[in-house]
Amino acid sequence: MSPRAAPRPGPPGPRGVPLLGVLPQLARDPLGTLARARDRYGDVVRLPVLSGAVYLLAHPDHVERVLVTRNANHWKGRLFGRADFLFGNGLVLNDGESWHAQRRVMQPGFHADLLRTAVDAMLEVIEDHARRWRLARRDGTVLEFESEMTVLTLDLMATAMFGVRLGADELATTGRAFGVVLEHVGLRFATFTLPPATPLPGRARALRALAALEEIVARLVDRHDPARTDVLGMLQQAVDTGAMSPRQLRDEVMTLLFGGYEATAHTLAWTWHLLDRHPQVGDRVRAEVAAACPGDVAALPYTRQVLDEVLRLYPPFWEVLRSSRETDEFDGHVVPGGAAILLVPWLTHRLPEFWPDPSTFDPDRWAAGPPAHRHAYFPFGGGQRLCIGRPLALLEMQLVVSQLSREFRPRRADRRPVRERARSTLRARHGIRMVLDGT
Ligand code: HEM
Numbered sequence: 001m002s003p004r005a006a007p008r009p010g011p012p013g014p015r016g017v018p019l020l021g022v023l024p025q026l027a028r029d030p031l032g033t034l035a036r037a038r039d040r041y042g043d044v045v046r047l048p049v050l051s052g053a054v055y056l057l058a059h060p061d062h063v064e065r066v067l068v069t070r071n072a073n074h075w076k077g078r079l080f081g082r083a084d085f086l087f088g089n090g091l092v093l094n095d096g097e098s099w100h101a102q103r104r105v106m107q108p109g110f111h112a113d114l115l116r117t118a119v120d121a122m123l124e125v126i127e128d129h130a131r132r133w134r135l136a137r138r139d140g141t142v143l144e145f146e147s148e149m150t151v152l153t154l155d156l157m158a159t160a161m162f163g164v165r166l167g168a169d170e171l172a173t174t175g176r177a178f179g180v181v182l183e184h185v186g187l188r189f190a191t192f193t194l195p196p197a198t199p200l201p202g203r204a205r206a207l208r209a210l211a212a213l214e215e216i217v218a219r220l221v222d223r224h225d226p227a228r229t230d231v232l233g234m235l236q237q238a239v240d241t242g243a244m245s246p247r248q249l250r251d252e253v254m255t256l257l258f259g260g261y262e263a264t265a266h267t268l269a270w271t272w273h274l275l276d277r278h279p280q281v282g283d284r285v286r287a288e289v290a291a292a293c294p295g296d297v298a299a300l301p302y303t304r305q306v307l308d309e310v311l312r313l314y315p316p317f318w319e320v321l322r323s324s325r326e327t328d329e330f331d332g333h334v335v336p337g338g339a340a341i342l343l344v345p346w347l348t349h350r351l352p353e354f355w356p357d358p359s360t361f362d363p364d365r366w367a368a369g370p371p372a373h374r375h376a377y378f379p380f381g382g383g384q385r386l387c388i389g390r391p392l393a394l395l396e397m398q399l400v401v402s403q404l405s406r407e408f409r410p411r412r413a414d415r416r417p418v419r420e421r422a423r424s425t426l427r428a429r430h431g432i433r434m435v436l437d438g439t
Pocket residue numbers: 091092093103161255256259260261263264267315316317320321378379380381382384385386387388389390392393
């Protein structure tokens with residue numbers, strides 16, 4: 001008789017409360033709950049949620065294993081199905097051969113040469129919003145910066161990727177509708193262990209908002225100039241040759257519209273807040289910008305360091321989710337097949353082993369280049385599912401910060417502490433209200 005192997009241990013973790021596990025804590029304070037769990041139990045933690053569990057992996061080696069070296073075992077499948085009513089089979093949810101094919105169609109749309117051709121149009125969009133800001137400065141109007149940056153980045157993305165200018169009403173409707181739908185997506189993720197058909201509050205409202213978004217997507221496709229060689233032109237061509245269905249086109253445009261504005265809007269809102277809180281950093285940005293020609297982002301290395309640092313402390317996609325296909329092992333702890341895996345850039349970006357003085361906002365830490373462990377920093381994900389929009393996002397954010405810093409110095413309109421609120425993206429709990437001073 002062969003000796004029976006001793007069962008390998010599962011990861012440690014809290015017990016939570018009967019039936020719900022740690023769901024109440026996660027819902028109340030996701031970042032604090034995860035940070036405390038990591039402090040107490042280490043880099044691999046089992047978190048019971050309803051009838052199942054989530055496995056938190058904090059160490060950069062684990063990030064690398066999930067996203068790069070064993071990425072085939074850690075797919076988006078089960079969890080991401082919770083967002084399919086919004087994105088359908090768009091790039092962010094797609095998998096396997098179909099994902100490969102779609103990524104091949106769209107990748108050239110994000111090539112640096114093509115993006116450079118969009119810079120002038122993006123500068124024009126920023127100038128249009130600057131006109132509004134001049135009036136707000138004159139009148140001392142208080143602006144809610146998350147909404148301001150949402151409208152601006154939606155306008156920029158529709159222009160850069162689709163060559164279409166949306167009207168002020170359309171931009172406002174799109175921002176509001178995404179807000180409603182995302183709140184519902186967040187709830188669907190938090191309750192992922194329940195059957196997909198379980199009725200959840202807010203569904204009818206989310207479906208109405210989704211209908212408004214479908215209408216915007218249809219208008220973007222209608223108004224697109226077929227002569228343009230942008231990402232929408234590439235997708236349209238695939239439809240015309242029968243390589244892609246019109247439904248897939250809708251899914252990709254919806255995904256790009258969302259991916260395009262949401263993360264950059266919140267990163268920019270955090271950036272203005274931090275520039276106000278750290279005036280010496282703001283002064284250095286303004287000095288750098290004053291010496292550069294508009295649109296010349298290569299002349300803005302310090303501004304780029306500032307954005308890298310904002311994305312370290314406030315990664316808009318603060319969590320990256322996967323499902324494991326087969327059993328895997330991390331630091332000797334067994335994570336079973338079918339498990340929900342949770343990587344948390346917000347947490348890994350603040351591990352003191354990899355980041356000296358981790359909670360300090362210090363753009364100078366980037367002067368010497370990226371961190372020693374490549375996977376200690378992953379605001380754009382990693383491996384083959386690395387964010388396709390990364391070059392566009394960085395270009396766009398550098399353009400916005402540099403152009404608006406030439407004229408405006410946003411200042412907090414109240415002294416209320418700004419605290420994070422982690423939902424589908426990382427936002428400020430009570431928004432970021434600012435008035436505009438001159439430079
Ligand atoms: C600050 C800005 C941005 C951040 C922090 C960000 C972050 C991310 C992250 C973390 C992922 C990986 C998700 C995962 O693996 O589960 C991702 C994927 C993606 N992002 Fe972004 N993103 C940003 C801007 C953009 C922009 C501007 C676009 C569109 C133009 C975009 C479109 C996408 C798409 C389509 C994917 C899915 C790629 C794939 O799976 O092949 N993102 N992004």
